Amino acid sequence: MTKFKVKHSLAALAAPFSQPCQPTPVSAPQWLAFNSALATQLRLPEQYWLTDAGLALFSGNALPDWTKPLAHAYAGHQFGHFVPQLGDGRALLLAELEDAHGQLFDIQLKGAGRTPFSRGGDGRAPLGPVLREYLVSEAMQALGVPTTRALAAVLSGDWLQRDTAEPGAIICRVAKSHIRIGSFQYLAAHSDSSQLKTFADYVIQRHYPACLHADNPYLALLEAVISAQAQLIAKWMSLGFIHGVMNTDNMSISGETIDYGPCAFMDAFNPAQVYSFIDKQGRYAWGNQPRIASWNLARFAETLLPLIAEHAAQAVELATGALQGFNSENEAAFLQLMGEKIGLKAATKHDESLIRDLLNLMSANNADFSQTFRLLSQSVSDASTGAAMLFADNNSWQAWCSRWQARLAEQGIATKDVKQQMDACNPALIPRNHQIAKAIELASTEADLSLFNRLHNALQTPFELDDANADLALPPTAEQCIENTFCGT
Ligand code: AMP
Numbered sequence: 001m002t003k004f005k006v007k008h009s010l011a012a013l014a015a016p017f018s019q020p021c022q023p024t025p026v027s028a029p030q031w032l033a034f035n036s037a038l039a040t041q042l043r044l045p046e047q048y049w050l051t052d053a054g055l056a057l058f059s060g061n062a063l064p065d066w067t068k069p070l071a072h073a074y075a076g077h078q079f080g081h082f083v084p085q086l087g088d089g090r091a092l093l094l095a096e097l098e099d100a101h102g103q104l105f106d107i108q109l110k111g112a113g114r115t116p117f118s119r120g121g122d123g124r125a126p127l128g129p130v131l132r133e134y135l136v137s138e139a140m141q142a143l144g145v146p147t148t149r150a151l152a153a154v155l156s157g158d159w160l161q162r163d164t165a166e167p168g169a170i171i172c173r174v175a176k177s178h179i180r181i182g183s184f185q186y187l188a189a190h191s192d193s194s195q196l197k198t199f200a201d202y203v204i205q206r207h208y209p210a211c212l213h214a215d216n217p218y219l220a221l222l223e224a225v226i227s228a229q230a231q232l233i234a235k236w237m238s239l240g241f242i243h244g245v246m247n248t249d250n251m252s253i254s255g256e257t258i259d260y261g262p263c264a265f266m267d268a269f270n271p272a273q274v275y276s277f278i279d280k281q282g283r284y285a286w287g288n289q290p291r292i293a294s295w296n297l298a299r300f301a302e303t304l305l306p307l308i309a310e311h312a313a314q315a316v317e318l319a320t321g322a323l324q325g326f327n328s329e330n331e332a333a334f335l336q337l338m339g340e341k342i343g344l345k346a347a348t349k350h351d352e353s354l355i356r357d358l359l360n361l362m363s364a365n366n367a368d369f370s371q372t373f374r375l376l377s378q379s380v381s382d383a384s385t386g387a388a389m390l391f392a393d394n395n396s397w398q399a400w401c402s403r404w405q406a407r408l409a410e411q412g413i414a415t416k417d418v419k420q421q422m423d424a425c426n427p428a429l430i431p432r433n434h435q436i437a438k439a440i441e442l443a444s445t446e447a448d449l450s451l452f453n454r455l456h457n458a459l460q461t462p463f464e465l466d467d468a469n470a471d472l473a474l475p476p477t478a479e480q481c482i483e484n485t486f487c488g489t
Pocket residue numbers: 086087088089090091117118119120121122123124125245250259261487488489
């Protein structure tokens with residue numbers, strides 16, 4: 001392993017961007033999971049790999065001197081309502097580690113105790129949400145979606161009071177940074193424009209250095225974040241993923257998926273699907289995600305206005321122009337991804353109705369999202385096989401298939417190549433909500449991590465499924481279906 005490189009660039013900026021804060025020790029830490037592939041990438045010394053020193057580090061009980069723990073300050077719109085101070089209430093940034101390519105990654109403990117931003121909370125995380133975040137974030141990585149990662153998870157040995165008593169746990173999360181739209185909102189609400197500029201310059205350096213060469217670096221930053229989010233949301237949508245809490249404090253500037261709370265991959269396709277039991281209005285429903293991302297980006301743009309131009313009217317005009325780019329980029333990315341899912345190498349505007357009609361057919365027939373696309377490759381040459389079994393309305397299915405097969409034929413690509421390309425982008429396995437719930441239940445009540453480990457291993461190669469894991473790919477039966485996914489607080 002090459003050299004371990006540590007930085008503290010956010011700590012160097014000091015207040016008001018962050019506050020130093022030590023973790024609160026826990027009583028009896030135990031290993032739950034450790035990600036050696038990620039540890040290798042981060043060049044984390046092996047002395048922390050499933051060792052006592054590692055347990056002390058990842059539980060927050062004894063931090064090595066190369067850490068400089070801090071809580072990051074941020075604000076945010078939660079379900080549309082502005083909260084001027086949120087911040088890391090149960091998370092601590094320990095350090096930034098550089099990989100062999102010079103890419104910097106935050107390592108952060110989530111659930112390590114109270115911080116200056118904890119408000120009424122205990123600063124802790126229950127086991128269930130920690131296991132969910134570990135599984136889903138690592139699955140997202142394997143599916144090719146930009147995401148925070150999971151480096152380690154430990155049990156704390158302490159019980160937490162939630163609706164019932166739950167075992168406490170801590171996850172070590174890795175991200176290109178934990179800077180969010182809410183980080184900028186915090187500065188816009190509490191600081192002067194010189195601090196905002198210091199922070200924006202830091203973010204440009206760290207995430208979008210190409211913007212330094214733009215005529216207007218802050219407008220270029222806005223455009224870069226818009227583009228990253230437009231691409232990210234299209235990826236989520238193409239996998240049937242619902243984030244669940246797209247508050248502005250949960251939207252990362254780097255364009256990574258962050259904060260796996262009441263998130264889920266859909267089973268039966270329903271564009272209005274939500275899982276968060278507090279989301280009564282469907283604000284964060286599958287089909288509403290582009291609109292919400294665009295709304296969040298408008299909040300981001302507002303914070304940058306003083307930097308974009310001296311005169312407010314001009315700044316608004318420039319920012320508005322940039323925001324208008326979101327829809328076209330998001331729609332183009334979604335069209336491309338959905339086209340690939342149905343075997344089209346380069347989908348065009350003319351293919352939009354083909355894709356929309358399939359989605360409508362899926363929702364009318366309650367077809368399982370992931371199964372439909374995975375089985376579709378078997379229907380390329382014979383409409384009566386593969387995905388056909390998911391559509392009770394066989395006539396409509398056959399009619400759609402004829403149009404689709406005719407369109408595929410226009411490409412002049414060998415059927416076996418079309419099938420292969422479809423199987424490479426339609427996962428055979430996604431982290432099914434009911435399987436995650438079962439893994440959490442087993443771990444919490446019987447200290448049994450076998451299903452968690454099995455799911456985690458199988459999800460490392462989501463485009464290939466071992467026969468032995470076929471059960472993990474099945475949609476839930478009516479009794480297994482999970483209506484709500486609870487937040488991790
Ligand atoms: P989240 O819903 O996880 O995005 O959290 C929203 C805000 O609540 C953030 O500022 C968190 O730091 C804070 N928070 C969530 N859970 C806790 C907790 N158990 N203790 C303290 N703060 C928390």
